[in-house]
Amino acid sequence: MSLLKALRYFFREAGVNLLRGWKVSLLAVLTIAVSLFIGGAFLLVSDNLESSVERWRGEMRVVIYLKPETPEADLRRLAAEAARAPGVRSVEPVTAAAARKRFQEVFPSLSNLVAGWQEEPLPASLEIGLDPRTAGNAPGREAWLASWRTRPEVSLIDDDREWLGQLATAVAVVRTVGVALVAGLLGAAIFTIASVIRLTAYLHAEEIGIMRLVGATELYIRAPFYVEGLLQGVIGGLLASGALWAGYQLLHARGGGSLFSSVLALDFLGAQQVAFLILLGGAAGLFGAVVSLRREAL
Amino acid sequence: MIQFFHVSKKYPGGQAALDEVTFDIPRGQFVFLTGASGAGKTTLLRMIFREEVPTSGQILVNGRNVSAIPRSKIPYLRRTIGVVFQDFRLIARKTIFENVTYLPQVLGVDLQEQKKLAYQALRRVGLAHRLNAFPPELSGGEQQRVAIARALINDPDILIADEPTGNLDPDLSREILRLFLEVNLRGTTVILATHDRDTIQRVGRRVLTLDHGRLANDQELIGTDPPALDPLAAEAPQVPEELIPAPEPPPEETAG
Numbered sequence: 281m282s283l284l285k286a287l288r289y290f291f292r293e294a295g296v297n298l299l300r301g302w303k304v305s306l307l308a309v310l311t312i313a314v315s316l317f318i319g320g321a322f323l324l325v326s327d328n329l330e331s332s333v334e335r336w337r338g339e340m341r342v343v344i345y346l347k348p349e350t351p352e353a354d355l356r357r358l359a360a361e362a363a364r365a366p367g368v369r370s371v372e373p374v375t376a377a378a379a380r381k382r383f384q385e386v387f388p389s390l391s392n393l394v395a396g397w398q399e400e401p402l403p404a405s406l407e408i409g410l411d412p413r414t415a416g417n418a419p420g421r422e423a424w425l426a427s428w429r430t431r432p433e434v435s436l437i438d439d440d441r442e443w444l445g446q447l448a449t450a451v452a453v454v455r456t457v458g459v460a461l462v463a464g465l466l467g468a469a470i471f472t473i474a475s476v477i478r479l480t481a482y483l484h485a486e487e488i489g490i491m492r493l494v495g496a497t498e499l500y501i502r503a504p505f506y507v508e509g510l511l512q513g514v515i516g517g518l519l520a521s522g523a524l525w526a527g528y529q530l531l532h533a534r535g536g537g538s539l540f541s542s543v544l545a546l547d548f549l550g551a552q553q554v555a556f557l558i559l560l561g562g563a564a565g566l567f568g569a570v571v572s573l574r575r576e577a578l
Numbered sequence: 579m580i581q582f583f584h585v586s587k588k589y590p591g592g593q594a595a596l597d598e599v600t601f602d603i604p605r606g607q608f609v610f611l612t613g614a615s616g617a618g619k620t621t622l623l624r625m626i627f628r629e630e631v632p633t634s635g636q637i638l639v640n641g642r643n644v645s646a647i648p649r650s651k652i653p654y655l656r657r658t659i660g661v662v663f664q665d666f667r668l669i670a671r672k673t674i675f676e677n678v679t680y681l682p683q684v685l686g687v688d689l690q691e692q693k694k695l696a697y698q699a700l701r702r703v704g705l706a707h708r709l710n711a712f713p714p715e716l717s718g719g720e721q722q723r724v725a726i727a728r729a730l731i732n733d734p735d736i737l738i739a740d741e742p743t744g745n746l747d748p749d750l751s752r753e754i755l756r757l758f759l760e761v762n763l764r765g766t767t768v769i770l771a772t773h774d775r776d777t778i779q780r781v782g783r784r785v786l787t788l789d790h791g792r793l794a795n796d797q798e799l800i801g802t803d804p805p806a807l808d809p810l811a812a813e814a815p816q817v818p819e820e821l822i823p824a825p826e827p828p829p830e831e832t833a834g
């Protein structure tokens with residue numbers, strides 16, 4: 281028979297079944313939607329965290345703070361020396377006075393905190409920009425930093441790599457937890473869909489018997505149930521995507537400039553990721569249906 | 579057409595439902611299958627369309643060994659066999675049209691052709707005007723006629739009926755029986771299970787009698803009251819016999 285006709289029949293039957301048993305269908309759709317929503321939220325956060333890490337990695341710096349009394353001439357000399365090291369993109373010497381000014385500019389309300397001191401309250405420093413390509417671990421970087429630590433002029437080295445490394449680990453942890461959680465939830469959702477489909481098939485047992493009797497093929501009998509599972513999953517995926525989008529918009533409207541909007545959810549998921557969520561829903565639904573009807577006799 | 583060779587059937591845990599049953603039904607015959615309740619009539623019929631397989635023995639339907647048909651090919655066997663049950667087995671949520679055209683739909687027949695087939699089949703059972711009704715809106719006799727139309731839609735070689743009049747009062751039973759005789763007149767092999775000895779006595783034809791799973795009797799009966807049930811006598815006594823079995827033409831062509 282023509283494929284198109286068959287597909288139309290399968291979808292019509294599946295649609296009718298979905299509507300007739302809309303309560304249990306809704307249950308199945310919601311379990312899929314909830315698991316995909318949570319999975320999508322994890323994806324959203326970890327993606328944004330990751331791109332933040334990437335961005336920061338590009339701006340990665342090592343700041344070498346000098347001891348308070350270091351003369352400005354030494355600062356310049358050390359800056360010139362640092363600039364010659366491999367993998368160093370830029371060196372900006374910041375004098376103690378410049379550091380104080382910058383602090384006052386960035387935190388105007390706190391400006392009197394650093395005003396009126398006999399000596400400069402903030403130390404001079406060298407802000408060394410690292411080449412992002414080798415930023416993490418250029419050869420000899422550790423030895424190079426160690427040699428700076430032993431200098432008499434140096435009081436402290438602030439190395440971005442440490443916390444960026446920790447952040448990258450955090451991203452990986454978020455990812456892993458997300459994947460594990462979603463796998464568990466999807467498992468539950470598949471189980472729900474399988475139960476719902478089995479229930480539908482059970483309610484149609486008599487009809488299925490008649491179909492067999494008049495000579496319908498197994499595929500023809502089963503396909504509407506497969507399509508029903510598929511539809512439940514796809515609808516769940518669509519719901520999850522919509523809810524994610526709404527939640528994202530809401531948080532953005534509320535929390536402009538907060539940690540959330542600047543780091544955790546700068547960008548929404550890409551079209552491919554949304555499509556992936558929906559396809560994952562469809563696949564889970566189809567799988568549930570296939571599992572529930574795997575026995576030879578329905 | 580239908581051949582049983584030493585067919586036995588034992589359900590798990592039970593005693594033999596069929597025991598060494600052997601018979602041969604040629605094409606075009608009308609056969610009553612009778613016997614007390616539990617004698618094995620349903621079991622025998624279900625084997626013909628491979629709803630059940632024999633524990634031992636061979637069954638040939640249309641020359642094919644039914645037990646040897648692979649599972650995936652069973653639907654093709656069933657498309658050549660119409661089946662009617664005592665409890666009608668119509669799908670309540672589908673219209674008469676949809677119930678009757680289920681097989682053409684599976685076969686991908688286009689809607690126009692489906693309508694034509696449904697009209698023809700329902701006309702044969704006198705229900706062409708109820709195309710859009712739902713089964714629960716019909717009386718028992720009408721539902722059984724719809725079930726017969728469904729069984730006839732694909733022009734089956736064999737029509738099997740398992741106590742088709744068991745749920746109907748005597749007048750309706752006669753009408754239904756007349757339908758089966760008509761179907762048989764057009765060349766379809768009919769095998770009809772009933773424990774109504776009275777009907778069998780009146781109609782005659784070949785009678786297979788089961789007793790506790792054994793084929794106790796296989797005889798030709800002459801009916802005591804053929805005119806009452808014979809469609810030739812009842813409906814068109816003046817028409818020469820050889821003109822009768824022509825298939826009914828579609829509605830457009832009947833006017834002239």
Ligand SMILES: Nc1ncnc2c1ncn2[C@@H]1O[C@H](COP(=O)(O)OP(=O)(O)O)[C@@H](O)[C@H]1O
Nearest residue numbers: 589590592595614615616617618619620621622
């Ligand atoms: N599915 C089944 N499982 C077990 N025993 C069955 C089954 N179907 C029928 N039987 C038994 O087989 C015997 C014949 O039954 P059946 O073929 O239904 O007889 P009939 O149709 O003549 O009343 C009976 O003893 C019945 O209890």
Ligand SMILES: [Mg+2]
Nearest residue numbers: 619620621740
């Ligand atoms: Mg029976």
